[in-house]
Amino acid sequence: MADKYRFLSELLRKEEAAILDKWLELQQVALAGRRDQVSVKDDVETSRSFLHGFGKALAATRELDLSSSGWADLRQTLEQIAITRATRGFGPLETAMLIFSLKQPVFEAIRRSLSSKPEELASEIWNATEILDRLGLFVTEVHQKGREELIRKQQQEMLELSTPVVRLWEGVLALPLIGTLDSARTQVVMESLLHQIVSTGASIAIIDITGVPTVDTLVAQHLLKTVAAARLMGADCIISGIRPQIAQTIVHLGVELTAVITKATLADAFAIALQRQNLAVVRVQKNPPAAG
Amino acid sequence: MATLRSEIAGIVTSEDIVRVRHMVRDAAVRLSFSLVDQTKIVTAASELARNTLEYGGGGTVRIDELADHGRLGLQLIFEDRGPGIADLNQAMQDGFTSGSGLGLGLGGAKRLCNEFEIQSKPGEGTRVRVARWK
Numbered sequence: 001m002a003d004k005y006r007f008l009s010e011l012l013r014k015e016e017a018a019i020l021d022k023w024l025e026l027q028q029v030a031l032a033g034r035r036d037q038v039s040v041k042d043d044v045e046t047s048r049s050f051l052h053g054f055g056k057a058l059a060a061t062r063e064l065d066l067s068s069s070g071w072a073d074l075r076q077t078l079e080q081i082a083i084t085r086a087t088r089g090f091g092p093l094e095t096a097m098l099i100f101s102l103k104q105p106v107f108e109a110i111r112r113s114l115s116s117k118p119e120e121l122a123s124e125i126w127n128a129t130e131i132l133d134r135l136g137l138f139v140t141e142v143h144q145k146g147r148e149e150l151i152r153k154q155q156q157e158m159l160e161l162s163t164p165v166v167r168l169w170e171g172v173l174a175l176p177l178i179g180t181l182d183s184a185r186t187q188v189v190m191e192s193l194l195h196q197i198v199s200t201g202a203s204i205a206i207i208d209i210t211g212v213p214t215v216d217t218l219v220a221q222h223l224l225k226t227v228a229a230a231r232l233m234g235a236d237c238i239i240s241g242i243r244p245q246i247a248q249t250i251v252h253l254g255v256e257l258t259a260v261i262t263k264a265t266l267a268d269a270f271a272i273a274l275q276r277q278n279l280a281v282v283r284v285q286k287n288p289p290a291a292g
Numbered sequence: 293m294a295t296l297r298s299e300i301a302g303i304v305t306s307e308d309i310v311r312v313r314h315m316v317r318d319a320a321v322r323l324s325f326s327l328v329d330q331t332k333i334v335t336a337a338s339e340l341a342r343n344t345l346e347y348g349g350g351g352t353v354r355i356d357e358l359a360d361h362g363r364l365g366l367q368l369i370f371e372d373r374g375p376g377i378a379d380l381n382q383a384m385q386d387g388f389t390s391g392s393g394l395g396l397g398l399g400g401a402k403r404l405c406n407e408f409e410i411q412s413k414p415g416e417g418t419r420v421r422v423a424r425w426k
C-alpha cells in the first residue's frame with residue numbers, strides 16, 4: 001500500500017495555516033479557564049511545530065508505527081508537550097484532547113478538498129482518525145509517565161527535606177533519621193551529613209535513629225561507613241536513639257558497634273558532645289527578690 | 293499444627309523488601325508478639341528478603357501464622373530460582389559475603405529465630421525457612 005498517507009501529508013502542507021488557525025481557536029475554547037498555565041505564545045509555537053512535524057512524518061512513512069524513525073521528531077515534540085502539561089498540573093485527558101481537537105480542522109480540510117469524491121473522502125477521514133487516535137493515546141501515556149516521574153521527584157525532595165542536619169551547638173551537628181533507611185535515601189542522607197560536617201567544621205555529629213523502624217545489617221553497614229567517613233573528616237559520631245529491642249537485635253545480628261559511641265537518647269548524646277567540647281549546662285541561680 | 297493465615301508476596305524490587313517487612317510486622321502484631329520478638333522476626337525477614345532479591349535475583353516469601361498446641365508462631369519461607377549457593381557452610385559463616393555486605397545476614401537471621409533451615413542447589417535456587425515462636 002504505497003503512499004497511503006500522501007494525500008494527508010500534502011493536505012497538511014497546503015492547508016497548514018488554515019488548520020492551525022482553527023485548531024488554536026478550539027484549544028483556546030478548551031483551555032479558557034487555564035490561560036494562566038500555558039502562555040498563548042507557547043501554545044501557538046508548540047501547535048505550529050507539531051503540525052509541521054506531523055506533515056513531515058506523514059510524508060516520510062508509509063506505516064502507522066510511532067516507534068519507527070520517521071516519527072521520531074514528532075514523538076519528541078509530543079513528549080515535550082505532554083511533560084510540560086503534566087508538570088503544570090494538566091490532567092491526561094486535557095492533554096489527549098489537545099490532539100483529538102485537531103480532528104475537526106483536519107476533517108474539514110479533507111472535506112474541502114475531496115467533496116466530490118465521497119469514497120476517497122471516507123477513506124482519508126479514516127486514515128486521519130486512525131493516526132490522530134494513535135497520537136492521542138501516545139500523548140496520554142507520556143503524560144501519565146510524566147506525572148509519575150514528577151511525583152517520584154517530589155517524594156525524593158520530601159525525603160531530602162525530612163532529614164535535616166541540625167546544628168545543635170557550635171561544632172555539634174545532629175542528624176535525626178526518620179523512616180526506612182534503605183537504598184537511595186541512605187546515600188542521600190549520609191552524603192548530606194558529611195557535606196555539613198565539612199562546611200560547618202563540626203567536630204561531633206550525633207546520628208539519631210529513634211525514627212528508624214528496622215536496623216538490619218545493611219542499615220548498620222551504612223551507619224558504620226558514615227561514622228568512618230566522618231572520622232576521616234575530623235568529626236566523631238555518636239549514634240543515639242537505639243531502643244532496647246533494636247540493641248538486642250543488633251547483638252543477635254552480630255554487628256560490632258563497639259567502635260562507635262552509642263547512647264539511648266539524643267539528650268544523652270548531646271550531654272556527651274558538650275562534655276567533649278568542655279562545655280556544661282548549668283542552672284541559673286536566680287537572685288531572690290529584694291525584700292520590701 | 294494449624295495454619296491460621298498464610299500470605300505470599302513477591303520480592304522483585306527493593307520496595308518489596310519494605311513491604312515484606314510491613315507484612316511480617318503486621319503478622320507478628322496479629323499474633324501479639326512482644327516488641328522484641330516483632331523486631332527480631334522483622335529484621336530476619338529484612339535480611340532474607342534482601343538476599344532473595346540481591347543474590348537470588350528475586351523470588352517469593354510465604355508468611356504463615358501458625359498455632360501449635362496453643363503456641364503461636366510465625367513462619368517465613370523465602371524461595372528463589374537464582375544461582376543457588378555452592379558452599380552452604382561458607383555462606384553461613386559470619387563475615388562471609390560474596391557481595392559487599394557485612395556477611396551477617398544468614399547467621400543473624402538464624403540467631404534471631406527459633407528455627408532455621410536452608411536448602412540450596414547450585415543452578416536451581418535457594419529456599420530458607422525460619423520460624424519464631426512466642
Ligand SMILES: Nc1ncnc2c1ncn2[C@@H]1O[C@H](COP(=O)(O)OP(=O)(O)O)[C@@H](O)[C@H]1O
Nearest residue numbers: 343347348383389390393394395396397398418
Ligand atoms: N538467596 C541466595 N541465593 C544465592 N546466594 C545467596 C543467597 N542468600 C545468601 N547467599 C550467599 O550467602 C552469602 C552470605 O549471605 P549473608 O549472610 O546474608 O551476607 P551478605 O548479604 O552480607 O553477603 C552471600 O554473600 C551470598 O553469596
Ligand SMILES: [Mg+2]
Nearest residue numbers: 339343393397
Ligand atoms: Mg544478606
